[in-house]
Amino acid sequence: MIRYALKCANGHRFESWFQSGAAFDTLQASGMLACAVCGEARVEKDLMAPHVSAESAPQAPCARDDTPVRAEERPLSTPANPAEQALQRVRAFIETHSENVGQDFARRAREMHAGAAEARPIHGQAKPEEARQLAEEGVPIAPLPFDPDIKSN
Known part of the structure; x- marks a missing residue:
């Protein structure tokens, strides 16, 4: 290397x-x-x-x-450049203003889209196939630029 x-x-x-x-x-x-x-x-x-x-x-x-x-x-926990600083602010906003539903993301997003559950901001994980199906069904989703399960310093 x-x-x-x-x-x-x-x-x-x-x-x-x-x-x-x-x-x-x-x-x-x-x-x-x-x-x-x-x-x-x-x-x-x-x-x-x-x-x-x-x-x-x-x-x-x-x-x-x-x-x-x-x-x-x-300190290593301090973002090194403006892009890292912006990503840190985006992550903090998402984690503060939405619920992490983990692996249950696809089901909950689909229920909210269908009106079977109250609409609210959520984030979590979906398998690529689940994300593709949600997009095809018209469920408004977007990938996050970070892994919500990994804690930053």
């Missing part, structure tokens, strides 16, 4: 791990890489320095103003 410092055409800096240097080259040539912040497909290797001392602290991605932020200055 190899870790590269990367930079997108919009100037966002981030890091990613690859199986090898050749794997990075293959993914880049096929257009399969994207910026971790904005999704830009034009990504290239950024200036990197080797890790030479066990005492030197690793650096987190640069702040929005390109000022390096040392990892020990930012």
Whole structure:
């Protein structure tokens, strides 16, 4: 495994791990890489320095103003970029304003859509086939950009 410092055409800096240097080259040539912040497909290797001392602290991605932020200055539970911050706010809103019905999501969503149960905000898990059937039946559903069962720090 190899870790590269990367930079997108919009100037966002981030890091990613690859199986090898050749794997990075293959993914880049096929257009399969994207910026971790904005999704830009034009990504290239950024200036990197080797890790030479066990005492030197690793650096987190640069702040929005390109000022390096040392990892020990930012708790791991703090989102590293605006996209992570927005996702954290979305997750907090959904978890605060809806009920997690777990694996019972498909049944409950279908009952509310049919009028057999009171309509209210819910979230949970559905198998891909269940989600497809709900969509075909016209039940308004949307995938969440996070797994509600996994606790964030």
